[in-house]
Amino acid sequence: MVAVSAAFFVVSAARADVTVGVAVPQSGAYVAVGEQVLRGVRAAVRDANAKGGLAGQTIQLDVQDDACDSNKAVAVAKHYALSEVRLVVGHVCSNASLAASEVYAANGITMITAASVAAKLTDRGLPNVFRVCGRDDDQAKLSATVLAERFRDRKIAILNDQSPGSRALAAATKDNLNRIGINEALATAFVASDADDAALADRLKDAGIAVAYYGGDALEMGRLVRISAERGFRPQWFGTSAIATQDFATAAGPASNGVLMTFYLDPRRKPEAAPVVQALKAAGGDVEGSTIYGYAALQALVEAGNFARSTDARRIAAALHTERFDLVLGSVGFDGKGDVTAQGYVLYVWKDGTFTYASPP
Numbered sequence: 417m418v419a420v421s422a423a424f425f426v427v428s429a430a431r432a433d434v435t436v437g438v439a440v441p442q443s444g445a446y447v448a449v450g451e452q453v454l455r456g457v458r459a460a461v462r463d464a465n466a467k468g469g470l471a472g473q474t475i476q477l478d479v480q481d482d483a484c485d486s487n488k489a490v491a492v493a494k495h496y497a498l499s500e501v502r503l504v505v506g507h508v509c510s511n512a513s514l515a516a517s518e519v520y521a522a523n524g525i526t527m528i529t530a531a532s533v534a535a536k537l538t539d540r541g542l543p544n545v546f547r548v549c550g551r552d553d554d555q556a557k558l559s560a561t562v563l564a565e566r567f568r569d570r571k572i573a574i575l576n577d578q579s580p581g582s583r584a585l586a587a588a589t590k591d592n593l594n595r596i597g598i599n600e601a602l603a604t605a606f607v608a609s610d611a612d613d614a615a616l617a618d619r620l621k622d623a624g625i626a627v628a629y630y631g632g633d634a635l636e637m638g639r640l641v642r643i644s645a646e647r648g649f650r651p652q653w654f655g656t657s658a659i660a661t662q663d664f665a666t667a668a669g670p671a672s673n674g675v676l677m678t679f680y681l682d683p684r685r686k687p688e689a690a691p692v693v694q695a696l697k698a699a700g701g702d703v704e705g706s707t708i709y710g711y712a713a714l715q716a717l718v719e720a721g722n723f724a725r726s727t728d729a730r731r732i733a734a735a736l737h738t739e740r741f742d743l744v745l746g747s748v749g750f751d752g753k754g755d756v757t758a759q760g761y762v763l764y765v766w767k768d769g770t771f772t773y774a775s776p777p
Contacts, residue, residue, distance in 0.1 A: 434473040434727045436461075436717065437496045439489065439506025439516065442481035445633045448661040449508050449706055453530045454479065456710025457505050459696055464714070470721040475714075482516070484509035493519035502526065502729035505713045508706075510534030510552070511580045517545050526729040528716055528736075530709040533657065534584065538753040544733050546754040548712045548745065550761050552581075555656060555678050556588030558761045559629065562676070563589075564596045566777045567652065570626035571601035575616070577608045577632045585631030585656055601625060608636045610643065617644035620651065629654040638667025645671035652676065657761075660705040665769040675766040676774060681759045683708040689744040712743045716750075719743065 438457050440450035461475045469475050478501055482489040489512035496504055497519060504520065504527040507513040513532035520527045521542045528546040529537070535553040538545060563572055572593075576586035583605070590603055602623055606616045617640070620628060628651045630637055637659050644650065653675045655664070660679045665672045683689045689708055696703045719742070720735035721727055740749040745758045765774040 433476045434470050434503070435476045435478050435499070435501050436470075436714065437492075437501040437504035437506065438477050438479045439482050439492050439496075439504060439512070440479070440508050441484040441512075442479075444483040444485070445635060446484045446508055446658075448634060448663045449531055449658075450481075452661065452704060452706040453505070453508060453710035453713075455696070455701075456530070456707040456712070457714045459692065459699075460711040460714035460718070463692070463695075464718045470718045471725055471727050473727055475718070480506075482507050482509075482512045484512050486511050486515040489513070489516040490519060492516060493525075496520075496525060497523040503717055503727075503732065504528070505530065505710065505717070507532060509581065510537060510584075513537050513545075517542060520544055524729055526717070526733045526736075528713045530713040531657075531706050534581075538755050541753060543737070543754075544729070546716070546733075546736055546750050546756070548709050548716060548743075548748075548756045548758070549706070550657075550680050551755060552585055553588055554760045556585055557592050558678050558763065559585075559589045559654065559656070560592030560596060562678075562763055563593055563627065563629065563654070564598050567627045568598060570652075571624050572598075572627045572629065573602040573604070573620055573623070573625040573651075574600045575603075575628060575630040575632075576605050577630075577636060578605050579632070581658070582631045586629070589629060589631070608632065608639075610639070613640045613643045614647060616640070617647045617649045620644070621647070621649040625651055627652045627654060631656040631658060634659045634661045634664035635667050638664045638672065641668040641671045641675060660764075660771065662702070662704060662769070665766060668766075672766045673768065677764045677766065677771060678761045679764055679771070680709065681762055682764075682773070683712070683745055686744065686746055688742065688746050692744050708744055712745050715743050716741060 480492040493516035508531045510532040533552040576582040724731040763774040764771040
């Protein structure tokens with residue numbers, strides 16, 4: 417644990433504002449997801465402030481770029497600690513959340529993530545760590561089940577690009593698939609680049625691969641799908657929550673049609689989220705990917721603070737652990753680990769530049 421200071425976290429009742437940190441990638445491969453989360457958070461702040469703020473205090477945001485990098489995430493966490501920011505929405509990438517959460521735990525800061533799915537993040541049992549999204553072990557189980565039910569008799573490849581998240585999802589999906597009694601035809605890592613994508617496409621084609629599972633980011637998977645199609649290789653591609661952004665369809669072009677993807681339950685379809693979705697659309701742009709989850713993360717902090725009648729981070733964490741709240745995700749609570757009780761992952765398919773629920777097999 418990294419303690420930055422022992423004595424700075426007393427929120428004065430006289431303060432007119434409460435600052436919430438928002439740690440998202442504003443550079444690097446996951447900028448699109450960071451923009452989604454930030455858009456949702458800002459919308460939630462506007463709505464909350466219009467109704468009295470958090471425990472009567474106006475919410476201000478301190479937005480920081482962690483680039484989905486562990487070292488930068490730690491630097492951001494220390495910045496929040498030294499700035500007396502006690503509530504944080506973040507981070508997006510699991511490696512960043514894991515690194516930063518150690519600093520938060522040591523300094524009494526409550527964090528809630530809209531997008532970090534690593535099981536380890538909450539399995540450590542830190543009392544100050546929460547998430548409104550799903551867990552990667554649940555995502556891997558669904559991926560393996562889909563592969564088994566739909567593609568049992570076809571040659572399956574499990575790919576990763578050596579990034580932490582991609583490796584973890586590939587390993588967990590492979591393990592779950594093997595436990596079902598199905599062995600993949602190929603499991604391999606590659607370096608994300610145009611040349612390696614082309615070489616990988618040729619290798620998969622030569623091996624007779626019919627289904628390719630890959631847990632990479634939206635731009636890389638889009639490029640891999642496009643390059644493969646250009647080289648005459650069109651397997652059934654299968655991605656993860658990392659491609660739940662328009663960036664994937666833009667990068668893949670027409671080859672994105674038919675690509676499968678696991679992602680959280682689409683909250684845009686929930687009646688509780690309808691007013692938020694309408695307001696966001698009216699302000700311009702689609703409400704895609706993790707936007708509503710960003711809204712839910714900030715909303716959860718506000719609802720817990722209003723329940724506790726406090727901006728104190730520990731009291732807010734205690735309320736999150738013990739109470740249920742009406743959020744855009746529905747009526748939800750958080751278990752002892754900090755995982756949300758909302759429904760987990762479902763299967764989607766991309767068509768004409770957007771994704772929708774996949775039909776039963």
